[in-house]
Amino acid sequence: MSAPTRLCVPIVSTDPPLAVQVCAARDAGADLVELRVDLIGDIAAVEALLASPLPIPAIVTIRAASEGGHWDGDDDARIALLERLGLRLPGYVDLELAAWMRSANLRQKVCLVARPRDASGEPAVDRSKNALILSHHDTRGTPPNLDAVFEALDSSPATVAKAVFTAADASDALRVLVELERRGKRRDWIALAMGDAGLVTRVLARKFGAFLTFATLEAGAESAPGQVTIGTLRGLYRWDALRPATRVFGVVGWPVAHSLSPHLHNAAMHADAVDGVYVPLPVQPSEAAFMRFMDLVAANSQLDISGLSVTIPHKEHALRWLEARGKGGSPCFGMASGGYVDNEARRCGAVNTLTRDADGAWHGTNTDVIGVRDALDDAAVFDDPRRSVRRALVLGAGGAARAVLTALSGRGVGVTVSSRRHEAAAALARDFGADAAAWDERERVAADLVVNCTPIGMWPAADASPMPAQALRPDQVVFDTVYRPACTQLLADARAAGCRTVAGTEMFIRQAAAQYQTWHGRPAPLSVLREVLESVRS
Numbered sequence: 140m141s142a143p144t145r146l147c148v149p150i151v152s153t154d155p156p157l158a159v160q161v162c163a164a165r166d167a168g169a170d171l172v173e174l175r176v177d178l179i180g181d182i183a184a185v186e187a188l189l190a191s192p193l194p195i196p197a198i199v200t201i202r203a204a205s206e207g208g209h210w211d212g213d214d215d216a217r218i219a220l221l222e223r224l225g226l227r228l229p230g231y232v233d234l235e236l237a238a239w240m241r242s243a244n245l246r247q248k249v250c251l252v253a254r255p256r257d258a259s260g261e262p263a264v265d266r267s268k269n270a271l272i273l274s275h276h277d278t279r280g281t282p283p284n285l286d287a288v289f290e291a292l293d294s295s296p297a298t299v300a301k302a303v304f305t306a307a308d309a310s311d312a313l314r315v316l317v318e319l320e321r322r323g324k325r326r327d328w329i330a331l332a333m334g335d336a337g338l339v340t341r342v343l344a345r346k347f348g349a350f351l352t353f354a355t356l357e358a359g360a361e362s363a364p365g366q367v368t369i370g371t372l373r374g375l376y377r378w379d380a381l382r383p384a385t386r387v388f389g390v391v392g393w394p395v396a397h398s399l400s401p402h403l404h405n406a407a408m409h410a411d412a413v414d415g416v417y418v419p420l421p422v423q424p425s426e427a428a429f430m431r432f433m434d435l436v437a438a439n440s441q442l443d444i445s446g447l448s449v450t451i452p453h454k455e456h457a458l459r460w461l462e463a464r465g466k467g468g469s470p471c472f473g474m475a476s477g478g479y480v481d482n483e484a485r486r487c488g489a490v491n492t493l494t495r496d497a498d499g500a501w502h503g504t505n506t507d508v509i510g511v512r513d514a515l516d517d518a519a520v521f522d523d524p525r526r527s528v529r530r531a532l533v534l535g536a537g538g539a540a541r542a543v544l545t546a547l548s549g550r551g552v553g554v555t556v557s558s559r560r561h562e563a564a565a566a567l568a569r570d571f572g573a574d575a576a577a578w579d580e581r582e583r584v585a586a587d588l589v590v591n592c593t594p595i596g597m598w599p600a601a602d603a604s605p606m607p608a609q610a611l612r613p614d615q616v617v618f619d620t621v622y623r624p625a626c627t628q629l630l631a632d633a634r635a636a637g638c639r640t641v642a643g644t645e646m647f648i649r650q651a652a653a654q655y656q657t658w659h660g661r662p663a664p665l666s667v668l669r670e671v672l673e674s675v676r677s
Contacts, residue, residue: 144344145170145351146369146378147198149362151178157188163356165194167369168379171230173198173353175362177210182220189227196230198272206235206276207363214238218248225252225269233272236295255296272329273297277304281311281332289318289330299327299350303363306332309391309420310432312339316347317439323348335396337365339389339418342372345381346416346443375405376416387443388658389420391432391457392450396421397598397623399675400448403651406671410664415445422453429456430463433493433501437464440499446658447493448651451594454489454505454538461490461503483508487545488570489538492654504657507542510650511620518641520588520616521550526639528552528587528616533573534605535592536563539620543590544571552588557581559593582610589633591619596627604628613637622647625676644672 148164150157150172157179164172174197176185189197201217202208210217218238225232232253239246253271273295275288281304282288292300306312312332316339319330327350332340344352354369355361372378390400396419404417422432436444449457461480480503484490490503515521521528531547533540536558544554544567554573558564561577568575576584595605601624611617617633622643630640648668655663 144349146372147171147173147351147353148356148369149173149175149353149360149366151175151360151362153179153181153184157184160356161188161193161195161197164369167356168373169195169354169369171196171198171351173200173233173362174224174229175208176201176220176224177203177208178362185224186227189224189229193229198231198233199224199229199269200233202233202276203235203238206237206274207278214241214245218245222248222252225249228267228269231270231272231299233274233301236273236275236292236297239273239295254298256298270298271296272299272301274301274303274329278333280305280307281314285314285318289322293322293326299329301329303329303331303333304337305364306334306336306340308336308393308423308428308432309339310422310428310435312337312420313432313435313439313442315340316343316442319344319349320347320441332365333363334365335419336421338367339420341365341367342376342378342416342418343381343387345378346383346385346387348383375401376418377405377409380409380414381416382414384414385443386415386445388415388417388446388448389444390417390448390450391420391422391429391453393421393424393452395419395450398450399623399647399672400651402671402675403648403668404655407655407664407667408659410667411659411661413659415659420447424452426456426459429453430460433457433460437499437501440495445495446654448654449491449493449538451537451539454491454507454541457490457493457503458484458488461493461501464501479503481505483545486548487538487541489541491538491542491650492657494657505538505542505545506650506653506657507539507646508545509653510646510648511543511546513649514641514643514646515546515618517645518616518639520618520639520641523639526587526614526616530555530584530586531588531590532557532576532581532584532586533590533592534558534581534595536560536567537592540567540590540592541570543592543620544573555584555586557584582607586615588616588618591617591621591627591629594621596629597621598623602628604632606632608632608636611636611638615639616641619643620646623676644676648672 146169148169204211254268315332341352354372408415484505487505491507492504494502530553556564556568557576565575616639618641619627620643652663
């Protein structure tokens with residue numbers, strides 16, 4: 140447990156040749172490889188590889204189909220093969236704990252090539268054998284009671300204990316990390332959650348002292364769902380800089396795979412030498428799911444989650460979570476623990492930025508308002524004598540629409556709100572003293588400024604538009620809050636119609652910069668944010 144968390148590259152095929160892949164993994168920064176024999180299939184190729192010394196150690200794994208692998212034969216044949224390959228001393232052998240517990244004869248065979256922990260709980264020092272990894276893989280989900288699984292592995296004779304689950308969303312992933320943080324100081328642990336929602340467990344494995352985490356050489360070479368490339372882990376997520384004191388930030392939404400926020404915030408922290416990492420945290424779209432997630436975050440300060448960007452569909456859920464925690468507290472949405480919702484977010488009725496202070500209190504604000512205001516001002520939308528903006532049409536009725544209406548207040552602009560959810564549009568219009576129009580009537584609204592606050596046109600469905608091209612007029616200003624792609628179909632249609640356009644990219648950069656200032660107490664490096672956004676879009 141003295142060494143930093145290792146990077147392990149799984150090898151799942153013989154193309155390119157195994158020896159080439161092992162050397163490529165070493166050159167990419169891997170500390171060891173996992174030979175997934177059940178996926179590779181070519182036993183002779185594996186034996187030939189192990190016949191000569193490897194440049195880095197290897198884990199030999201023949202995963203049973205019952206735990207997500209491809210071996211569907213009997214245990215006797217599998218253990219005989221594991222024993223045969225283990226005699227080549229790759230370094231580690233991995234066997235499911237369930238298989239280990241089924242048969243004393245099987246355990247004896249495995250112990251011929253692997254060294255379990257001795258009776259004192261310390262790893263045996265017999266270097267003529269491989270270290271023993273005993274593992275548990277749940278491909279169906281993450282059970283409510285993780286303690287039972289971790290306890291069974293903790294009391295096993297494994298040199299390294301491995302617990303892997305399937306995360307439905309980030310709440311499952313964080314529960315796995317809580318167990319890793321609690322148990323990882325006492326022995327060597329691998330604890331991960333599979334799937335897109337489990338990415339945070341792979342990134343933060345180093346922070347919480349896991350024995351290893353897995354990363355592929357390239358996309359498409361995954362041995363389990365949710366693995367990212369070693370280049371992504373070391374580059375985007377700054378793997379080599381992570382340490383126990385690293386603070387954690389992230390984006391909460393559903394979905395968040397499209398978000399470019401990790402690129403911007405991680406690059407800005409790197410440029411400023413800030414000890415932090417920013418990760419995607421997908422939380423299922425219901426309010427109840429968001430409440431569960433935030434309650435889990437708030438109850439486990441040892442996770443060091445210090446700031447969260449909140450995106451669709453959770454911005455209003457975030458406000459209600461803060462309000463619920465603040466019941467019985469001081470005025471101004473005061474929280475019993477001393478937190479608050481600021482006036483801008485209160486006017487919006489939505490929170491897109493959550494910040495935990497040194498006392499553990501959570502504060503809510505809305506930097507989308509700053510982003511909208513700055514984007515419109517930078518484009519001189521209200522200062523152009525050739526285009527008088529008297530009436531705005533806002534498409535959508537969610538958190539982004541609330542930010543736009545807040546930013547437009549005091550500008551002397553009449554606003555009409557239109558949404559596919561007409562009741563939501565009518566409620567939003569009432570809150571801001573605006574008008575509401577049915578979605579089918581949006582084309583008939585006489586507007587000088589059209590603002591899209593819906594996800595229509597967002598990657599990957601980038602060919603969609605919330606407004607028919609023929610409804611756009613050359614005297615209009617069209618602002619799309621969608622930032623990926625940079626030129627949405629709506630903006631392309633608007634430019635073709637001779638409209639003046641405002642892209643969502645500048646709003647995105649400005650709101651991210653305001654979040655950065657809130658979390659780190661220093662101005663964001665705007666040039667870095669723009670450079671990174673341009674590079675990831677190209």
